[in-house]
Amino acid sequence: MIVDDNQYIRESVEILLQLNGTRLLNASGGEECLKHLQEGFRGVILMDIMMPFMDGWDTIREIVDRGLNDGNVIIMLTAMNEPTVKMDGLQEYVVDYITKPFNPNEFIEKLKFYVSFLDGVKAH
Amino acid sequence: MRSDPNIIVIGVSTGGPMTLKQIFSGRDPLNAAVIIVLHIASGMDRLIANGLASVSSMPVSLAKESETIQKGRIYLSPGGFHLKLEGNRRIVLYRGERVNYVQPSVDVAMQSLRKSLHGRIIGVILTGMGKDGAEGIRHIKGIGGVTIAQNQETSAIFGMPKAAAQTGAVDYVLPKEKIWKKLAELLKPSTSF
Numbered sequence A: 001m002i003v004d005d006n007q008y009i010r011e012s013v014e015i016l017l018q019l020n021g022t023r024l025l026n027a028s029g030g031e032e033c034l035k036h037l038q039e040g041f042r043g044v045i046l047m048d049i050m051m052p053f054m055d056g057w058d059t060i061r062e063i064v065d066r067g068l069n070d071g072n073v074i075i076m077l078t079a080m081n082e083p084t085v086k087m088d089g090l091q092e093y094v095v096d097y098i099t100k101p102f103n104p105n106e107f108i109e110k111l112k113f114y115v116s117f118l119d120g121v122k123a124h
Numbered sequence B: 001m002r003s004d005p006n007i008i009v010i011g012v013s014t015g016g017p018m019t020l021k022q023i024f025s026g027r028d029p030l031n032a033a034v035i036i037v038l039h040i041a042s043g044m045d046r047l048i049a050n051g052l053a054s055v056s057s058m059p060v061s062l063a064k065e066s067e068t069i070q071k072g073r074i075y076l077s078p079g080g081f082h083l084k085l086e087g088n089r090r091i092v093l094y095r096g097e098r099v100n101y102v103q104p105s106v107d108v109a110m111q112s113l114r115k116s117l118h119g120r121i122i123g124v125i126l127t128g129m130g131k132d133g134a135e136g137i138r139h140i141k142g143i144g145g146v147t148i149a150q151n152q153e154t155s156a157i158f159g160m161p162k163a164a165a166q167t168g169a170v171d172y173v174l175p176k177e178k179i180w181k182k183l184a185e186l187l188k189p190s191t192s193f
Helices: A007-019 A030-038 A056-065 A104-123 B016-024 B045-053 B106-111 B134-142 B159-165 B176-186
Strands: A044-047 A073-078 A094-099 B007-012 B033-038 B060-062 B074-076 B082-086 B090-094 B121-125 B146-150 B172-174
Touching: A007 A104, A030 A056, A044 A056, A044 A104, A056 A073, A073 A104, A094 A104, A094 B016, A104 B016, A104 B045, B007 B016, B007 B106, B007 B134, B016 B033, B016 B045, B016 B176, B033 B045, B033 B082, B033 B106, B045 B060, B045 B074, B082 B106, B106 B134, B121 B134, B121 B159, B121 B176, B134 B146, B134 B159, B146 B159, B146 B176, B172 B176
Parallel strands: A044 A073, A073 A094, B007 B033, B007 B121, B033 B074, B060 B074, B121 B146, B146 B172
Antiparallel strands: B082 B090
């Protein structure tokens, strides 16, 4: 799932993943992300930080508070080079951090690596 | 006479699983017990240990309470517990207050080490958010150990390596591709500190 208020970014990532045979669910913000999780989504979550209403850190806090983090891998996908103090206490829930613009090959390699982790979850 | 093993403590957070895989993948075993303190929620820890085991020539396991560390093995701190080394040999796991907002904390693990008469002690800080590990690195340097931080260019987040380097107690700032080689070099019997 990609959580980003920028439609262009969502579509770019979707095209990239389609080329690699990976399905992508779209969320234009934190509320929509939480809705997808409550409806049962489990997988890799690519989370933008700067979003209106509920930013990426607030969304992760809400995911953890509602107990929706199990079975998910959260990766920040953001234009911010360095996180802010809002990340304090969320390190354990953010597995990786990709800065936009990103190298497509490295992005896919990373994504495949974390998807393989979740395959391990399903196997247990 | 008791012979302490060489000990490497690696502190790592965001970007860690991929970086650890890249450092240990296809490399020969190191002549040390390797303790990895990774900021990770419980549930993911075992998967990361399994993932690392699949690419490393060294056996990898989640650290267990009261276990005695052995050279040539990698121990990953389990999520939700702090890890200490008692007498530089025995693993102690406990739940306590978060340190630097995290549990396990790299500072807690590194600051539990004591000056070793026989073995070498190396502290490494890899990619990660925050500043956990900086005080641990200062401590390791203070007890005669060697310290390494990952460089900015190859860190997903330079926060932790930067905080460690800012203590002035880091001996080597290296790209991830050169870290294993430096560790192997430091652990050669003839290497003096």
